[in-house]
Amino acid sequence: MTTLVEVARHAGVTAATVSNVLRGRGKVGEQTRQRVLAAVQALGYQPNLMARALVEGKPATLALIVSSIANPFYPEFALAVEQAARQAGYFLLVCNTNDDPVQERAYLDAVGGALAQGVIVMHGDFVVPQALAALRQRGVPVVLCMWEQPDQPPALPCVAVDFRQAGVLAAEHLLALGHRRIGVVMASEPSGNHRWRCAGFVDTLARAGVALPPAQLRHGHDSIDDGRNAAHSLLAATPGLTALFATNDLPAIGALQAAAELGLEVPRDLSVIGITDIQLSRQMRPALSTVAVPTAEAARLAVEMLLAEISARPDGAPPMAVTAPPRLVVRASTGRPVSPA
Amino acid sequence: MTTLVEVARHAGVTAATVSNVLRGRGKVGEQTRQRVLAAVQALGYQPNLMARALVEGKPATLALIVSSIANPFYPEFALAVEQAARQAGYFLLVCNTNDDPVQERAYLDAVGGALAQGVIVMHGDFVVPQALAALRQRGVPVVLCMWEQPDQPPALPCVAVDFRQAGVLAAEHLLALGHRRIGVVMASEPSGNHRWRCAGFVDTLARAGVALPPAQLRHGHDSIDDGRNAAHSLLAATPGLTALFATNDLPAIGALQAAAELGLEVPRDLSVIGITDIQLSRQMRPALSTVAVPTAEAARLAVEMLLAEISARPDGAPPMAVTAPPRLVVRASTGRPVSPA
DNA sequence: GTGAAAGCGCTAACAC
DNA sequence: GTGTTAGCGCTTTCAC
Numbered sequence A, B: 001m002t003t004l005v006e007v008a009r010h011a012g013v014t015a016a017t018v019s020n021v022l023r024g025r026g027k028v029g030e031q032t033r034q035r036v037l038a039a040v041q042a043l044g045y046q047p048n049l050m051a052r053a054l055v056e057g058k059p060a061t062l063a064l065i066v067s068s069i070a071n072p073f074y075p076e077f078a079l080a081v082e083q084a085a086r087q088a089g090y091f092l093l094v095c096n097t098n099d100d101p102v103q104e105r106a107y108l109d110a111v112g113g114a115l116a117q118g119v120i121v122m123h124g125d126f127v128v129p130q131a132l133a134a135l136r137q138r139g140v141p142v143v144l145c146m147w148e149q150p151d152q153p154p155a156l157p158c159v160a161v162d163f164r165q166a167g168v169l170a171a172e173h174l175l176a177l178g179h180r181r182i183g184v185v186m187a188s189e190p191s192g193n194h195r196w197r198c199a200g201f202v203d204t205l206a207r208a209g210v211a212l213p214p215a216q217l218r219h220g221h222d223s224i225d226d227g228r229n230a231a232h233s234l235l236a237a238t239p240g241l242t243a244l245f246a247t248n249d250l251p252a253i254g255a256l257q258a259a260a261e262l263g264l265e266v267p268r269d270l271s272v273i274g275i276t277d278i279q280l281s282r283q284m285r286p287a288l289s290t291v292a293v294p295t296a297e298a299a300r301l302a303v304e305m306l307l308a309e310i311s312a313r314p315d316g317a318p319p320m321a322v323t324a325p326p327r328l329v330v331r332a333s334t335g336r337p338v339s340p341a
Numbered sequence C: 001g002t003g004a005a006a007g008c009g010c011t012a013a014c015a016c
Numbered sequence D: 001g002t003g004t005t006a007g008c009g010c011t012t013t014c015a016c
Helices: A004-011 A015-023 A030-043 A049-056 A073-087 A101-115 A129-137 A163-177 A195-207 A224-237 A249-261 A279-283 A295-311 B004-011 B015-023 B030-043 B049-056 B073-087 B101-115 B129-137 B163-177 B195-207 B224-237 B249-261 B279-283 B295-311
Strands: A061-066 A091-096 A119-122 A142-147 A158-160 A182-186 A217-219 A243-246 A271-276 A289-292 A320-322 A327-329 B061-066 B091-096 B119-122 B142-147 B158-160 B182-186 B217-219 B243-246 B271-276 B289-292 B320-322 B327-329
Touching (some): A004 A015, A049 B049, A049 B101, A073 B073, A091 B073, A091 B101, A101 A119, A101 A129, A119 A295, A158 A295, A163 A289, A163 A327, A182 A224, A182 A249, A224 A243, A279 B249, A295 A320, B004 B015, B061 B101, B091 B101, B101 B119, B119 B295, B163 B195, B182 B224, B217 B224, B224 B243, B224 B249
Parallel strands (some): A119 A142, A142 A158, A271 A289, B119 B142, B142 B158, B271 B289
């Protein structure tokens, strides 16, 4: 590993000068510049970013904490965050907690211990806002992303998406098509972070005079398998259902598969709609109708906000940014019921 | 950000002592220990990992370079690498090049510039072995993972999987079921990194006296969409095909969808088989038959090898590890053809 | 323009 | 047992 000093020796100058030509600071004579550059070339010098970070008091990295990299939503989101981060000259450390609070703590500590200049944490059932607040108290810039409830900000900088509205849109779509007997697959605990989308959906139904008996609701995890099981259970319990709403795309895709297994044709016999619009949704056959969430925008906002937190220590209430509202994306999995109720 | 010195002052000792109690090195009096620990607690001290890394000459991170985090295989693999890395006490920096050589170089340089102690690079079409060799020359530990051809090692430490054998297994399975008119979807350039799996497949067919005319081969990228298009094209060109082999699961899933769109029942009218066994394959309906590749083992071996490279500078030929052979996983997408040729 | 010197936060010898 | 001393590789005043 070539060091600055070696380059300096090779060029017959001092380390400071080499640093100056490399960073473009200070005044350096043109010939000295050339000589230094030549030495850098010759020795194949690469600056030690860690040393630089140490003296500058900050590493050129941001960290993203996700709960499960296996859930296809997170890689998509991580990609968007990474691009925004790179644009700002940062590298992205992707930390996967695997839904394990211990791992999460370990990452948070390490990151707060200066592996990164700041952290973006994805909001999920597992997130402990207190831990994040404590981290922030210690002076580590933190932003919570994908907060689901814009009208009730946490005590933390965050970017929120109006997920309640996503539920509303899904309900309106199904209602407009003429569905009245609808099943709901909730991909979190009843009191978990999907409750707002669920509330938006259920309330909209209620306002239209459509009741949702408990037998028409299931919950589980955010996965294809849980969605499939929930759909089977729902369809068995209430054979007359004409539509299924899932609070996320993964379980909606599971519902699509359950329909196929039962010989139900989608959307003739059963309509299915999800929330998020992950890539896989477009690629399924039939393609999934869903309520798209502005993922890339959320990622951009999160990075922006984190950078702001980094440069200026907070004063006043933690900021909150809200993305553009979700939008309905009608594809092939929803249609009119054969026999409207 | 509390520092070691502040803790030391607070405890009425010197920085070295604090360091000693924290790292468990050296001899420290029990009461001093207690006092120091109390100070650490009181001040909420977190060690600056960067400073530690600097003095120790190495950061506690490993980097993984992948070409596209959006391809579901990579997150699965990254997860396995991360677990192995964590076990060894390292954090994982996941770098996504987005199939862009410029980004790849940038990451390689930064990483070589000491963001991480070593790099695992996934083998793909985009990888330039020369760049990696140069990096290694500069003293950065590198291992290439998922090399496809065990009998022809690159000039780099690598972990290889016998992908040729994967192609062989797929062919044997289809042949055993009675298929003779088979289409192939190759998910890379003809001379790209899927050529060995393809060769294994084609050769096995040939040995069984089954020819593969050019009209029965398509290639494209590693994606569901390309797989679907290729399948449509193949089925249109040669209507009598009873089975499709794709060199990866993603295009195989696309083929499954093409079959559904054409009203073909799988596996009665068409058998489909892929390679890798990504999670999605199990979750499709019908579930995809495939040749499973020991991903987790490859990840473990890669980390192990990288750690070895880090601790002992290489002498002699670069090491190569070969994983256990791929194994056939028969699920619901393959069966006997209705009318064997 | 260029160099000398100090110091980022930490660890590792070695002395007391 | 505990403190002292040096230095990791770099940036950054501030003299010259």
